[in-house]
Amino acid sequence: MYETLALVGATGAVGRIVLQQLQERKFPYKRLKLLASERSVGKEVRVNGESIKIELLAPGAFKNIDLVIASTPDEISRDFAPYAVEEGAVVVDESGYWRMDPTVPLIIPEVNPDAIDNHKGIIASPNCSTTQMVVALAPLHQAAGVKRVVVSTYQATSGAGLAGTEELNDSTRSALTGKTYPPKTFQYPIGFNLIPQIGSEKQDGYTSEEMKMVYETRKIMGDENIQVCPTAVRVPVAIGHSESILVETEKPLTTIEARRLFEDAPGITVVDDLDNQQYPMPRDCEGKDDVFVGRIRRDISGGNGIAFWCVSDNLRKGAATNAVQIAELLVKRSAAAAK
Amino acid sequence: MYETLALVGATGAVGRIVLQQLQERKFPYKRLKLLASERSVGKEVRVNGESIKIELLAPGAFKNIDLVIASTPDEISRDFAPYAVEEGAVVVDESGYWRMDPTVPLIIPEVNPDAIDNHKGIIASPNCSTTQMVVALAPLHQAAGVKRVVVSTYQATSGAGLAGTEELNDSTRSALTGKTYPPKTFQYPIGFNLIPQIGSEKQDGYTSEEMKMVYETRKIMGDENIQVCPTAVRVPVAIGHSESILVETEKPLTTIEARRLFEDAPGITVVDDLDNQQYPMPRDCEGKDDVFVGRIRRDISGGNGIAFWCVSDNLRKGAATNAVQIAELLVKRSAAAAK
Structure with missing residues (x-):
């Protein structure tokens, strides 16, 4: 169910480690899209031996995307997360913007994994x-x-x-x-x-x-x-x-x-x-x-x-690792639900 | 009453600042003796325009000394303070050795100045x-x-x-x-x-x-x-x-x-x-x-x-300044008592 993955902010301090972690932890995605602001568009990033070009973060970018992991400033997340969800993606967000929203679960997989089931499209990772x-x-x-x-x-x-x-x-x-x-x-x-x-x-x-x-x-x-x-x-x-x-x-x-x-x-x-x-x-x-x-x-x-x-x-448990663990938890739960 | 002053450990991080402070604060001494372990003996230190040779810290060194300010490791203080007192000096000690001795006042002049009156020759300055x-x-x-x-x-x-x-x-x-x-x-x-x-x-x-x-x-x-x-x-x-x-x-x-x-x-x-x-x-x-x-x-x-x-x-209020302030408090109290 979570086969196509988008990363927002892949060139930042945390985004780089998210990319590393996806590879190290063998996250089971089929297609990976990298999204960023205009400044980074066109840059190429090596992931698992292939070169991926960074595309523009803008409405439409999340069509056919199942899952997003985002490491951006609060304002960026405020702007893109709603249309990402509307376009059908689930957003695991590391910014501070959504954390205290009562409709958004704030998850540490070791601590409150069950809270993830109530998500409405956005799941927040806590402050480091x-x-x-x-x-x-x-x-x-x-x-x-x-x-x-x-x-x-x-x-x-x-x-x-x-x-x-x-x-x-x-x-x-x-x-x-x-x-x-x-x-x-x-x-x-x-x-x-x-x-x-x-x-x-x-x-x-x-x-x-x-x-x-x-x-x-x-x-x-x-x-x-x-x-x-x-x-x-x-x-x-x-x-x-x-x-x-x-x-x-x-x-x-x-x-x-x-x-x-x-x-x-x-x-x-x-x-x-x-x-x-x-x-x-x-x-x-x-x-x-x-x-x-x-x-x-x-x-x-x-x-x-x-x-x-x-x-x-x-940068790891405080940010990238926790976000990737949240994504893994989503995959696990959806696999369990499909059985 | 406190006219001849000895400094023990004048070349250390704190001792250097004690020397500075004595000059800056115009501490009213008439004669200054610098004492240290064998390693430093003979070195010359400039104080208020005059050059003072470092002498050996050993029994006899405190004869005719009224007041000692000492910045040394605990073991050094343990060894010299008793004979300094016996030779007639009052020791303001920055080491940790005497602080919890019930016969030794532990003084911060802003906080417990009155406790100084009970001293038996050694007054301790607290940990930084x-x-x-x-x-x-x-x-x-x-x-x-x-x-x-x-x-x-x-x-x-x-x-x-x-x-x-x-x-x-x-x-x-x-x-x-x-x-x-x-x-x-x-x-x-x-x-x-x-x-x-x-x-x-x-x-x-x-x-x-x-x-x-x-x-x-x-x-x-x-x-x-x-x-x-x-x-x-x-x-x-x-x-x-x-x-x-x-x-x-x-x-x-x-x-x-x-x-x-x-x-x-x-x-x-x-x-x-x-x-x-x-x-x-x-x-x-x-x-x-x-x-x-x-x-x-x-x-x-x-x-x-x-x-x-x-x-x-x-190095200042945590050590040198507090010690010099204790010495100043002694001078002030003895002047007041003499009136």
Whole structure:
């Protein structure tokens, strides 16, 4: 049923990895169409040994397309997704535009696969910082009920696309040679610096990135009572978002129980041996699909809390991998329904 | 009364700034002696236009010395402080060795100046990550009673001394040119990476650096009931520790009240205007003595909480400045007592 596939935004930081993943994971498509804005039209991209020419993203482009995976800015998605659906395609969308739409399922396949059945043509993949956090929280939620989360992020520059990583390298080189660097992508030079703002002010002093971690978490976990206090910070790391998380649960969890829940959960790799200096770090998680959890310990400030450290490749599970997994889930469900 | 001054560790990352500060702040000493281990003996250091030769740190060195400011590793302080006191000096010590000794006051002059009167010869300056946090918490504690603190740190490499900053530069250069870098000072290459371990495992999965933030905070604020859940992380920034802090108070505080308390407190500069992209960042706090506070907002996860972001030059208020301020406090108190 999902035999013809279109990719929107294939030349971006995430789109490139979606293409890689489709090949690596042997996604069962028969025909692949690459769509982009005028700027990229006509460029050729090698996929599985064949060369595919990028075509224009415009009404009509989705006729005879079953499935779309899209990595675009919000406004692009707002504009194309409705006509893609009208033309008969199902859209797996990585932008922020549709995520909180009540008619759009927001899916992490390990966490809420069943919600996908209610889709009306668009399925959203969550924000990168939310995805890795919710993958980690899900097994604790199921076992003990997550009440409250205090999270501080350490987010990589590639979250702002290829330009973000380029700016990290350029501003770092400038700093090393004592030159000033005029920032373009970020608010300030990010080399050897931290910027405690991702997105613009959204609500009560929280940024849009931070509020995504509140609202998307509740929607994915299906629990409007989960409270989240987020702080989102850009750090001079190219790939791999890290998060310092304190989670309070209804039912108390011991450190040993929490570690076992993490270990048994799909999509999580536990790296947790402080005495032997083993914990997740961005440099070790780059290019990997899992969410890595370590520094698991009891909250020593009271409450039924577990503190932990969580790292994941923001371009992979935070974006491309999750979108491809959603597409795989659609294929699996439609195959099961056809039986 | 404090006319002859000795500096121990004057050539280190912090010692250099102590020397600068003594000059900038016109510390009223008459004679200055520089002491170090054998390796540095004989080197000459320019202070206020005169050249001072470094002498050997050994028993007898503190005869006729009134006041010592020491920036050394813990073991060095453990060894020399007792004989310095015996020889008649008062030691302001920046190492971790004496801080939790019940006979040693642990002082931040803005927070607990009165505790200095109980000293028995040694006065300790707190750990860098603790100092800036407690400077920020103190006005909230006085107004509303701090119950609980959840803190995640973003700590600069200079916290590990000159070698730490050198390693940041070298490992960053290696990463930029695709070379591997064998770490010496840190556990792993720190360039474009994060290391969620500072110090070794101390207690229940928390590191020594993290437990300092628990115990030292209680001692300085004089309240054993304050609960702290810390996560300490090394980031690829040369100078300036940053902290994402959530504080819960007995009495509720509005964001406006919290901001006013920060603004009125000594040693704090508020930089807090998200709409205009104003918040503290390491690059802006380097070389400054204050603790910078921004991103002040209500905890939206329940509880009487205020979330904020706090940055300070770890070599200054986190170390050298606080030590020199302790010395100034001693001078002021002894002048007042002499009246």
